[in-house]
Amino acid sequence: MKSLKGYAILRLVLVLAVAATLPACAWLLGSWGGSAPERNVRDNVKFSHNWHVTAAEDEDCLPNSKGETKACQGLNCTDCHDSIAASEDLNKKREIPTETKCMDCHDKAEGTCDKCHANPAMPTTFVDDRRVFDVNFSHKNHLERVTKAGDKDTCVRCHSDIRKHNKVSQDMRPNMLVACTSCHGRDFRSENCYTCHKSLKSMTDKPVRDFDHGADWLRRHGAVAKGQSKVCGHCHQETSCAECHAKNNAIRPDLLHADRVDASFHHRGDFLSRHSMEAKLDSKACQTCHTPQTCMKCHERMGLSQPNAGGGPSPHPAGWMERGGVDNHGRAARQDVSTCAACHDRGPATNCVKCHKVGEPGGNPHPAGWSSKQDPKTAPACTPCHT
Amino acid sequence: MIATRTQRARVAALVLATSALLGGGTAATAQGAETGDIHASLKTIGLFTGQLRPGTTPATDTSAPGLALLSFDATNAGGTGVFASAYGYMQQQFASGPAGHAADLMLGNVGWAAKKDEIRFQVGRIAVFTGGAQYQYMDGAALIMHLPKAVRVDGYYGTGVYENFDNIFKAPTYGGRVAWTPWELGHIGVGLQAIDDVPVASSTLDYHNRRSLSVDGSLRMFDPLTAVAFYAHDLIDNRLQQARLDLNYKVKDFLILHTKAEMRDPLAWMSKTSIFQAFLQRTDGMVGGSFDLITPGALTVTGGYDRFIKSDLAVDGYRGFLEGRVKIDPAGRNRAGVQYARLFNGDNGYDQVRVFASSKVLDRLTISGDVDCYAFMRSVRGETFSVRGGASARYQVMRGLDTGLDAQIWRNPYFDAQALAMLTIAVNEGLLMAPRAVPAALVSGADATEVAVPAAKKAEEKKGDDEGEAKPADKAPEKADDATPAGGKK
Structure with missing residues (x-):
């Protein structure tokens, strides 16, 4: 009894030690790598797509730097994003208009900077530098495919809410689950993420960012997935869980996906020979x-x-x-x-209590420290001996 | 008697689930015309096995089941309305084997989501998370509600689905969980579950309820560090059922560390009716860790080690692995890897070496292969070595239609030689994958303006110039109905 308590205390200390040590190690390792990269302090250019694409009833645009007065409302997308149709790789050129483009309509008159710049003291051109753009995307190829004859709403087919946006934000990006899967549903369903994504590391989806599906994921994913099924559902269908987890599966997952030699499966390889070893080590x-x-x-x-x-x-x-x-x-x-x-x-005829009971060669089966809240006279596990 | 009642109830549940699924699928299909999409796949697998197994009965056993798998998901991208999922199989045995024919539904449910998926109801054969890290497949219903203040409430009731057809069916399983997720810090949840245990099929013993209370939580202490923990308490015996802590730390983009610690009752998931509960009362422990190292090149190295501690035995066990994998070309068309693993359970164990590679030979053809060798620390049935080799080929006939051929051969303590071949034909089709309609609010009314690509714009401008008409920007906007893309359903 005493030794059991001792072990329990020892284990508790061990768990607490691990819990305390890891953040410390992590902090140290992080320090060795130098200070965290300095986040760019952005100017937050004030730009309303809504205002700029809405047809103006009373145009009051200021003259630009050349003294010309141009309509800065009722614009088409390509009035600003003029090379978008030829864009083949967003990683090379983001196709975000520069200040020069704004100057076609706006001027730089003193005191008017705050019309566009949130921080006029340090005005910058909008640069989306927070994240690496990690999607293989060619506007050129996509526009060719989705544009129909006489089609006038090609851009909003993906950027469906763009006309409603009054400020620049990540929300302007097309919703993958709505826009992309309209055509790439098969890739999405079969989890061919890398058809479109160069990397999943910068995705806003939590499981990838927080719970990278790396080493030992097979044994870790259950604990992580609990209570976050909706997060998992961003990428995984319920049937994909069932392929491995359904209790009455017709075929082992490692055979169902025999070609996935890079994937981890519990029963891969010669599981027959090693199953008794695995079961003894980790029966749970x-x-x-x-x-x-x-x-x-x-x-x-x-x-x-x-x-x-x-x-x-x-x-x-x-x-x-x-x-x-x-x-x-x-x-x-x-x-x-x-x-x-x-x-x-x-039943008692086939198991240990045939011998292991008081009066038989095996003696009392209960281990030291045995305790149970069950009623020995009624609990099914007890009645074979405690009649 | 139990088996008969069990089978009858199971058949009734299957009929019910299938009916609900068909009805739900039809409804989802009808509704999917607006925002949903449906995916279906069909796989046919032929499994041919020849074996020689000396010293056991029967001496040879050849099985050749034809296996048809069907999976089906219908969801609404908007997160509302009817949704349905199904995954089932039919099997026909063409040679000597355990079953002539069989069919079962592994998953099959239909549900309704409302208020942008904040309320979600599911009925049929479903999977729910219960206490600790456990999950339960059941024929029943589940309700998930996302309430204000980031509170989530789950509830479920059903009868557990266990392996194969003739296991106990009637035992009810029910429970619930309340969780709170404040901001991005993480969550905390409390759950109560009741699972009636499953005694052996031949047992005449009555059932014995299992009750447990669990607490689970996660914490993102600072951006790259995440902790996930849970504790489950057995309310019947008033003792620990399972406790676990997982820590995940992304040191840098190229280095990720994981640690885990767990304590558990080794009989926590065994029937309380089992007499074996009388022979053991202890708590086992496990401490482990793993890492991912992604080099700037194409090499990824992963490794892990778990230590198992069994308190009343002077024997501990462990398992560990180290794996390296490399993309041979930048596009990742050719990949290879090598894995070393070691396991020791206190009595016996093994060293394993596995080599694998895959190559996309042509645009549509992918081949892969692996060789797996084990050296046992103590002999298993007189043998100390095992080897297995496998090869696969997948060919995409056309978009949505794939074929595959897999072959494996092995020699181990149970078989002098055994081989397996599989032929797979897979159809993966999205049924409603046409571009969706542009929201009417965006294209109707006076404030809608033309947004067109230059090609279309130039064409219209050219036309306008030629005909002396006004430029497109000056035109009245088109109505929503006109903007519905070709092929899009309404």
Whole structure:
């Protein structure tokens, strides 16, 4: 009892130590890499797409630097984004108009800077430098495909809300789940992310940013996914979860996706030979999907379980009944009793209490420190002995 | 008797789920004309196995099931309305094997989402998260509500779906969870679950309820560091069921660290009716970590190590792995990797080396292969070595139609030699993937103006110039109906 408590305290200390050490290490590692990159202090150019594309009833635009007065409302997209139709790679050129373009209509008269600049003291041209643009996107190719004869609304087919925006923000970008999947739905469904995305690291979706699907993700994703199914749902359909997690699957996931040699699967490779080792080490992982009946059924079918042995070899090693031996059944049972249950959990005639009860050679089955809130006279697990 | 009742109830549930799915699918299809999309896929897999297994019965076992898999998802991009999902299979055994024919629905549900997905109701064969990191497949219903102040409430009720057809069906499973997600800091949730245990099929014992209370949370302490934790408490035996802490730290874009620690009752997910509960009362522990190192080149190195601590045994176990993978060309058409893994459970273990590679030979053809070798620390059925090799080819016949051929061969302690071949034909089709209509509010009314690409603009300008008409910008806007793209449904 005492040693159990000692172990529990030791483990608690260990967990707390890990929890405390990691942030410290992380901070140190972060420090070694130098100071965090300085965020650009942006001017936040004040620009309303809504105002600029709306047809003006009373045009009161100021004369530009050349003294000309031009209409700065009722504009077409291409009046400012004049080379967008030839744009093949947004990573090379963002196609965001520069100040020179603004000067076609606006002037630089003193005292008017704050009409466009949020910080007139440090005016800058709008540069979206917060994130690396990581999408393989060619306006040229897309415009050719989505433009129909006589079509006058090509841009809003993707930038559907652009006319409503009164300020520059990330929200102006097309909604992937609406705009892109109209045509790229198949890529989206089959998780071919890299058809469009160069990298997923800068995506605003949380699972990728916060929970990179990297090392050991197979064993970590359950804890992360809990309570965030909607976040997972950005990329994953419910059926894609079921491919691995459905309890009555027809085919193992590693066979279903046999060509995905770079992916991780629990049962990949010679799982048959190693399954007993894996189960002894981490039986809870098995129980995530399987019940002891899984083991029982297969062992029965393969002639490995006791009731159907029929002269076949016993699954137990030599020395199974030797007291103190390395292969003693008691030692193995204490290590992973759920494995025993696969074949032997069929009532008192088939399991340990045949021998392990008071008055029999095995004696009292309860380990030191045993406690339970169950009523021994009524609880099904107790009644075989406690009559 | 139990099995009969179980099967009858299961068939009834399947019929119900399938009916609900068909109805929901029809409704979703009808509604999908506006904002939804539907995806369906069909895979046919032939599995041919020849084996030689000395010392067991039967001596040879060849199976050749034809397997048809169908998956179906219908959702509304706007997050409202009817949605449906299904994933099922039909199997026909063409040679000696465990079953002549079989069919089952692995997932099949229909639901309704309202208020931009803030309220979501699902019925049929569904998956829900229960206590701790567990999930449960059940025939039942679930309701998720996103309330004001970032509060989320989940509730579910159903009967658990377990492996295969003849397992216990009647045991109800129900529970709920309340979670609060303040800003971007993370979340905290409290859940209560009740799962009736599943005794063995032949057992005459009654069921014994399992109740647990769980608390889960996540915390983003500063941007690149995230902590996820949960604790589940067994209310029947008033003891720890499972506790876990995961930390994830992105040191730099090229280096990500993960650590995890877990304590658990090794019998927490076993039936409380099991007599084996009497033989064990301890808490096992696990501490581990892993890393991702992505070099500026094309090399990615990952590794991990987990230590298992079993308190009443003088034996601990561990597992670890180290893997390197490389993109041979910048576009990633050719990739290769090597993996080393080691596991020791206190009694036995193995060292594993695996080499894999894939190559996109042509635009439509991808081939891949791997070789997997194990050296066991102690012999398994007299053998200390195992090897398996596999090769796959995938060819895209046309967009949406793929074929694949997979072959594997291995030698291990159970089989002198065994081989497997699979032929796959896959159809992946989006049924309503036409460009959606431009929202009417944007193109109707006096404030709508023309937004056109230069080609179209120039053409119209040219036409206008030729005919002496006003420029397009001066034209009256078109009506919403006229703006509906060709192929778009309303």
